[in-house]
Amino acid sequence: MTFVLGREEGVEAGPAGDLGHYRALDGSEGAPLHIDLDGPHATLVVGKRGYGKSYTLGVIAESLARADGVAPVVIDPMGVFDTLGEAVPTTVVTDPAVTPGSLDPRSWCTLLGLSPESGAGGLVWQAAGDCDSLAEMRGHVEGTDAPEADRRAATNHIRLAESWGVFDEDGLTAAALGGGEITVVDVSGLDAAPMNAVARGVGEALYRARVDRDIARLPWVLVDEAHAFFDGVARSALETILTRGRAPGVSLVMATQRPSVVPEVAVSQSDILVSHRLTSEADLDALAAAQPTYMQSSLAERLPTEPGDVLVVDDATETVHAARIRERATPHGGESPNASDVNREVSRGPTD
Numbered sequence: 001m002t003f004v005l006g007r008e009e010g011v012e013a014g015p016a017g018d019l020g021h022y023r024a025l026d027g028s029e030g031a032p033l034h035i036d037l038d039g040p041h042a043t044l045v046v047g048k049r050g051y052g053k054s055y056t057l058g059v060i061a062e063s064l065a066r067a068d069g070v071a072p073v074v075i076d077p078m079g080v081f082d083t084l085g086e087a088v089p090t091t092v093v094t095d096p097a098v099t100p101g102s103l104d105p106r107s108w109c110t111l112l113g114l115s116p117e118s119g120a121g122g123l124v125w126q127a128a129g130d131c132d133s134l135a136e137m138r139g140h141v142e143g144t145d146a147p148e149a150d151r152r153a154a155t156n157h158i159r160l161a162e163s164w165g166v167f168d169e170d171g172l173t174a175a176a177l178g179g180g181e182i183t184v185v186d187v188s189g190l191d192a193a194p195m196n197a198v199a200r201g202v203g204e205a206l207y208r209a210r211v212d213r214d215i216a217r218l219p220w221v222l223v224d225e226a227h228a229f230f231d232g233v234a235r236s237a238l239e240t241i242l243t244r245g246r247a248p249g250v251s252l253v254m255a256t257q258r259p260s261v262v263p264e265v266a267v268s269q270s271d272i273l274v275s276h277r278l279t280s281e282a283d284l285d286a287l288a289a290a291q292p293t294y295m296q297s298s299l300a301e302r303l304p305t306e307p308g309d310v311l312v313v314d315d316a317t318e319t320v321h322a323a324r325i326r327e328r329a330t331p332h333g334g335e336s337p338n339a340s341d342v343n344r345e346v347s348r349g350p351t352d
Contacts, residue, residue, distance in 0.1 A: 003321070005314045006036035006043075006272050014038025015070070017063025020326040023309060033312075033323050035060065035272070037067045040218065040246045042269050044262075045255040046283070047276025051307045054080060054224055055332050056274055056325050057255045062088055064220050065182040071217040072182045073206065075199050077225045079188030083331040089181035096185045097168040098201025100137070105129045107200065107233045111193055112157040119150030124157060133169050134162050164194035172202060174209030178217050196232030199223065203237030210248035218249040226254035227261045235263070242269040260286040273313040277305055292318065 004016045015037040022030030035043075043060070047053040057074075058081060064072035065088035074081050084090045106116060108128040114121035123146055127137035141154045161167060177183050185202060187195040206219040221241060223229055229238060241252045242265055254270075256262055260282035267273075267290040278284055284303075292315060302311050304322070312321040 002032045002034055004034045004036050005312060005321070006041050006316045007038070008316050011039075015067040017060060017067065018326055019059060019063075020310075020324050023304075023322045023324045029324065033321065035063070036316075037064060037070060037220075040249045040251045041253075041271055042242050042245070042251065043253040043272040043274065044259070044267060044270040045253065045274045045276075046259045046278060046287070047257060047310075048278055048280070048283075049257050051276040052310075052325060053255045053257060053276055054078070055308070055328065056276070056310070057081075057222055057224055057253065058084065058328050058330065058332060059325055060253055061182055061222055062329055064222075065089060068180075069217055070220055071178040071180075071206070071215065072220045072222065073177050073202060074182065074184045074222045075202065075224065075229070076184050076186050077188055077195060077228060079186055080332070081184045081224070082186065084182060084184060085330075087330040090184060091179075091181055092184045092186060093172065094186045094189075095165070096187060096198045096202075097166050097171040098198055098205070099132075099169060099171045099173075100128070100134055100167045101132055102171070102201030102204045103128065103197065103233065107236060111197055111233045112161065114154075114157060119146060120153035120157065123150055123154040127154070127158070134158055134167055161197075164190070164197070166190065166194040166198050172198075172205065174205045174215050174219075177202065177206060178209065178215035178219065180217070192228065192232055196229055196234040199229050199234035200232075200237045203234065203241060207237065207241055207245065207248065207250050210250050218251065220251040220253065222253040222255075224255050226256040226266070227258045230262045230266065239263070239265060242266060259283050262286075264290070271315040273315075275303055275311045275313075276307070276309070278303055 016034040017037050019033050019035045024030050045053045045056050061074055064070055082092045105125040105128040108124055109116045109121045116125050123141045127140040131137045131140050138155055138158050141151055187198050209215045241250050308325050310323050312323055
């Protein structure tokens, strides 16, 4: 018998992904364990570095790429998910850009480090609300009768955003992201602010498209190193999906090694929690604070200790599972190099 995480008893069967197997007390392999891909979900994958959280994200991505009716998009801040293309249909976007309108005026001020109450911030706010391109925003600012110092400051900040190269009127759209194959949005070459801007634009575009029924497939947004995005302008879009994504059918999968620094809503709103090994007291406390009442023992006491082993809390069925994540069909681009491997390559010398 196969158990499907996230699927309530009596719900009609739909697409599900192979997550792994149950793990017995002696470590042996038990029955298969799957994850529901039919309905919208909020999933949090946590674990300290080197214990498999990004690997698990890749397992879920592989399953989504083979499912019908979904549109999986991976926000990749480490540049490790391009390997998905070796086994499943994948589009890798290496120079991502989003439309300026994907950020609201307040987010523009936050992105550029300007207070909305300041002269320059007020000008950027007005320009962002009235314009569709950065060139139009600059023209709008320069055409006002505001003090020259404010106009100059606002214009310089808009030029800074232009220098990032992540804003374009023809940037990523929900239509482009909502196809059948998986899309990997590689933001690994970007600093924190432009990286967040791209993530915000992608999340906003997919959410709005489903609210307006502009795309038929149900989006799944997978975010690695999620703490880096909850700390920037992407936070608003991610929290919108977390709290309001179920009705339009938008799912969010977040992976982080620092659950203590993501907002409480990211933990409390997740209906599936997949936890690898954690040792930080702050991270353990963050999970304990959101521990469901149906857990009879402490979550921290049941966490695994080996890479690939997980404890899964499924709020849909109010069950807890000890499991082991399956092997990926695609290479894991997140493995750390080591000096001994490098030394062997150097000793071997150049090859033809």
